[in-house]
Amino acid sequence: MNLTLRIWRQRGPEDRGAMVTYELADVSPDMSFLEMLDVLNERLILEGEDPVAFDHDCREGICGMCGMVINGQAHGPRDRTTTCQLHMREFADGDVIDVEPWRAAAFPVMRDLVVDRSGFDRIIGSGGYISVVTGSAPEAHSTPVPKPIADAAFDNATCIGCGACVAACPNGSAMLFTSAKVTHLNLLPQGAPERESRVRDMVAQMDEEGFGGCTNTGECTVACPKGIPLTSIGNLNREYLRALTKR
Amino acid sequence: MAVTGAVMLLYLLVHMLGNLKIFYGRESFDEYAHWLRSIGVPALHGAWFLWLMRAVLTVAVVLHATSAYQLSRRDLKARPQKYSHRQRLEASYAVNTMRYGGIIIALFIIYHLLDFTALTLNRNGVEGAAYDNVVSSFSVWWVTLFYIIAMLALGLHIHHGFWSAARTLGVHSAAREKNLKIGATVLAVLIAAGFMVVPIAVLAGLVD
Ligand code: HEM
Ligand code: SF4
Ligand code: FES
DSSP states (O other), X not given: OOEEEEEEEOSSTTSOOEEEEEEXXXXXXXXXXXXXHHHHHHHHHHTTOOOOOOOOSOSSSSSOOOOOEETTEETOSSTTOOGGGXXXXXXXXXXXXXXXXXXXXXXXXXXXXXXXXXXXXXXXXXXXOOOOOOSSOOOGGGXXXXXXXXXXXXXXXXXXXXXXXXXXXXXOBOHHHHHHHXXXXXXXXXXXXXXXXXXXXXXXXXXXXXXXXXXXXXXXXHHOTTOOOTHHHHHHHHHHHHHHHOO | OHHHHHHHHHHHHXXXXXXXXXXXXXXXXXXXXXXXXXXXXXXXXXXXXHHHHHHHHHHHHHHHXXXXXXXXXXXXXXXOSOOSSOOOOOSOHHHHTHHHHHHHHHHHHHHHIIIIISOSSOSSXXXXXXXXXXXHHHTSHHHHHHHHHHHHHHHHHHHHHHHHHHHHXXXXXXXXXXXXXXXXXXXHHHHHHHHHHHHHHHHTTSOO
């Protein structure tokens, strides 16, 4: 396949940045999107140019590092698929592909396609944990959890913190991410001791980081590679109201 | 946003049903308009109930608009840069017109109050003659047109607003998702259509 790539290039946080066009020939349809960028980068290095900076780690869809907006869609055109798991066969020979970083005030661009997602870490730090007795692992059956609750908690636990929800949201809101974490932990008995403070503190931190307010547009859940549902946001609000009325 | 929206929604439902009394004729409608001014008598004095209602609605409208403004400012700030490739938007038309639609509705309410409550813009403008006042306004095609546009905006606004408010207030869950969506559509169509039949009937000569 022969492709025309238009990629956001920005030297550093202060640089203004611009879309730069590259022609890439002989792309295999079996390459992943990131492998295609690797090929481009090898060529750029040989030509003495700076390679395109992008985040990645596991390349198997579980770490959440590889976020980028491809043709206006977070993680590209394939549903429930991270960029690293997206293959070039989703595109056609001769396609023009626009590649941009996540856009949100709370995710400043560091370089090219790399954004600073540490705001998510601070939201987790404010309440996305449980207090446990350290030492040897507890007996698994000591705390029984009903199956439907375990399933719902697990569905929400699949959030990989990639930030696609923020990138897709016209308000740059982090509600889907935060709601997935709150729902996951607040459903389980292990999360019960911090149930109220968790939701209060995580929402406060989310606001503090400069994420936008949720208007229930629903772009987030469509972009989410793990299919976190909008109902998690309803649950976050319910937990929040509950915590407000409880001391 | 959700609570004030719910207050206004409740009012609109009652208001819409009340308006339909116009189909029972001049006397019935004027009597109804008069009754609005005397609800609660003798427990309450004169038009106290009406004024109470006006106060509640004014507070609701002002708070609703203020939080809409604050929310919009925050959201525009959180997303300062657009994508150069147009985003594929999944959201419905209703979602994307909440801000402009809200402004149209606000302008409409001002016009509407000057027309039917203050009577300054009303062509008939006779206090107590609600029926004739309504007919005189809607006999003008562009008043009716503006009215219909505003009601379409209102329908869209309610369509997203109702469902969104359900989520904000946490009454929304996976099991209720479908029913809430249906409820939002039914409410939006009912209210918009209920308000629209009156001016259309006037223009069509069914009410004169
Ligand atoms: C067929 C449609 C409608 C008709 C015929 C109608 C008619 C009227 C009339 C005659 C009044 C004056 C009542 C009185 O005598 O005190 C009134 C008041 C009012 N209407 Fe409507 N209306 C319609 C739709 C709407 C809609 C869609 C809205 C809201 C967006 C609305 C908001 C109001 C408000 C806020 C008042 C003022 C209540 C007050 O007196 O404080 N109306 N309407
Ligand atoms: S909710 Fe989905 S899109 Fe958002 S961070 Fe988690 S996995 Fe990524
Ligand atoms: S690189 Fe880990 S999810 Fe894509």
